[in-house]
Amino acid sequence: MDSSQFRDAAKGAVDEIANYYDTLEERPVLPSVAPGYLRPLLPDSTPEEGESWDKIQADIDRVIMPGLTHWQSPKFMAFFPCNSSFPAMLGDMYSGAFNAAAFNWICSPAVTELETVMMDWVAKLIALPKEFLSDGEGGGIIQGTASEVVVTAVVAARERLVRRKLADMPESEERMDKAADIRGRLVALGSEQAHSSTQKAAMIAGTRYRSVPAPKETNFSVTAAALRKTIEECREKGLEPYYFTITIGSTGTCAIDDLQGIAALAKEYPDLWIHVDAAYAGSALVCPEYQHLCPPIAAFDSFNFNLHKWLLVNFDCSAFFIKRRKDLMDTYSITPSYLRNPHSDQGMVTDYRDWQIPLGRRFRSLKVWFVLRSYGVNGLRALIRKHIDLGEYMHDLLKSRPDIFTVVTEPAFGLVTFQINPSPPSSAPTTTEDEAHPRHEACLNGLTSSDTQKANQTTKQVYEKMNAKGEFFLTSTVAGGRYVIRV
Numbered sequence: 001m002d003s004s005q006f007r008d009a010a011k012g013a014v015d016e017i018a019n020y021y022d023t024l025e026e027r028p029v030l031p032s033v034a035p036g037y038l039r040p041l042l043p044d045s046t047p048e049e050g051e052s053w054d055k056i057q058a059d060i061d062r063v064i065m066p067g068l069t070h071w072q073s074p075k076f077m078a079f080f081p082c083n084s085s086f087p088a089m090l091g092d093m094y095s096g097a098f099n100a101a102a103f104n105w106i107c108s109p110a111v112t113e114l115e116t117v118m119m120d121w122v123a124k125l126i127a128l129p130k131e132f133l134s135d136g137e138g139g140g141i142i143q144g145t146a147s148e149v150v151v152t153a154v155v156a157a158r159e160r161l162v163r164r165k166l167a168d169m170p171e172s173e174e175r176m177d178k179a180a181d182i183r184g185r186l187v188a189l190g191s192e193q194a195h196s197s198t199q200k201a202a203m204i205a206g207t208r209y210r211s212v213p214a215p216k217e218t219n220f221s222v223t224a225a226a227l228r229k230t231i232e233e234c235r236e237k238g239l240e241p242y243y244f245t246i247t248i249g250s251t252g253t254c255a256i257d258d259l260q261g262i263a264a265l266a267k268e269y270p271d272l273w274i275h276v277d278a279a280y281a282g283s284a285l286v287c288p289e290y291q292h293l294c295p296p297i298a299a300f301d302s303f304n305f306n307l308h309k310w311l312l313v314n315f316d317c318s319a320f321f322i323k324r325r326k327d328l329m330d331t332y333s334i335t336p337s338y339l340r341n342p343h344s345d346q347g348m349v350t351d352y353r354d355w356q357i358p359l360g361r362r363f364r365s366l367k368v369w370f371v372l373r374s375y376g377v378n379g380l381r382a383l384i385r386k387h388i389d390l391g392e393y394m395h396d397l398l399k400s401r402p403d404i405f406t407v408v409t410e411p412a413f414g415l416v417t418f419q420i421n422p423s424p425p426s427s428a429p430t431t432t433e434d435e436a437h438p439r440h441e442a443c444l445n446g447l448t449s450s451d452t453q454k455a456n457q458t459t460k461q462v463y464e465k466m467n468a469k470g471e472f473f474l475t476s477t478v479a480g481g482r483y484v485i486r487v
């Protein structure tokens with residue numbers, strides 16, 4: 001394909017994409033294909049001769065469309081959103097055009113410098129404490145996903161602890177043995193409600209993982225007392241907690257751990273790396289009404305949220321902020337001669353390869369720049385507020401039918417979870433809506449295990465029927481032993 005053929009192909013593709021968005025609402029959100037549907041539609045191997053773009057493009061409709069789940073459909077209410085926007089798509093297009101593996105500043109100064117500036121814009125937009133800005137000891141870097149960020153933080157936390165404990169020992173066999181001993185005793189912590197990425201990261205780092213209770217009595221949040229108890233229990237067993245994920249907006253119910261209390265506790269455990277996982281809910285911090293959550297974050301080591309979840313930047317774009325960038329660089333900076341250059345040697349520039357696990361990196365800050373400029377602070381706040389209002393609206397609808405629904409967790413960042421009430425025995429007295437409300441509250445507080453089982457079963461049946469119908473796509477979870485539907 002030469003540049004003139006590209007012009008035509010790209011214009012055609014843009015038209016098709018715009019049509020796709022214009023007709024999204026009419027499409028069933030879930031595909032109806034069976035597993036393995038795609039292979040029979042394709043030849044067994046790469047064609048011997050190149051094919052025309054017309055032929056390739058036609059296969060989007062024939063091969064791909066039937067197997068797409070439409071994440072941008074208004075009927076998609078599963079997991080968390082993965083918002084997209086046209087300015088972000090343009091950013092990805094330019095990024096593809098400039099295609100660079102810009103790991104060092106010299107590899108493409110614009111890639112590094114725009115990322116640094118955009119991460120400062122984003123930090124200010126969400127009112128992160130000044131410690132996370134690049135003009136001090138901190139800064140931000142874009143990664144692909146929250147899970148990659150957690151691995152990066154966990155491994156850096158492990159190595160920081162080893163460095164601190166062996167600060168006086170020169171490199172030697174003996175030091176390596178001692179470091180291995182220390183690593184063998186380390187344990188990473190996360191809430192019972194934390195995303196599974198923390199457990200996965202602990203496994204990748206070769207350390208243990210232990211979860212901290214977050215029961216329904218604390219609205220599925222970790223308290224400072226629960227964290228302290230888990231730390232002390234680990235220590236009694238000769239284990240060393242080195243890392244904790246604190247969550248703003250847990251996956252199941254959007255719970256917030258006790259930020260204030262844990263910030264105070266952090267002073268007692270200076271070697272514990274505390275990482276804030278705000279993968280979904282972090283976007284809400286663009287609104288001043290959520291920014292009271294931000295000051296305690298100054299006590300923690302790192303913070304992350306996904307702009308690709310709720311801030312209109314297309315996948316992938318996960319913002320990782322660090323309070324002391326040296327904590328990353330001391331772990332990840334390894335410089336063979338082929339990566340050296342005068343700018344890096346003089347310490348004049350940021351080389352993001354020293355802050356992350358991979359070497360190469362994409363030009364992801366372009367799409368952030370385009371989105372922030374296209375929507376502005378007010379546009380982004382309006383989007384978040386609209387979604388939060390929709391969560392309240394859903395909650396009001398559920399509450400208006402207490403004969404059918406029991407709300408399990410109140411709307412948090414637009415997410416509400418609920419159960420379907422089992423049908424009452426036919427002899428049960430019927431109630432009006434007004435009367436039913438107090439009955440429902442009493443029910444919530446004093447469920448017997450057989451009530452819970454029945455409600456769990458009914459909820460699961462309804463959930464499975466709804467998804468099988470394909471009109472909406474929802475997800476479920478288990479919160480405090482109760483099977484709930486999440487919207």
Ligand code: PLP
Nearest residue numbers: 145146147195249250251277279
């Ligand atoms: N953390 C939380 C709270 C999440 O809800 C999720 C995913 O939904 C993740 C982390 C993992 O996100 P990612 O797909 O970016 O790794």
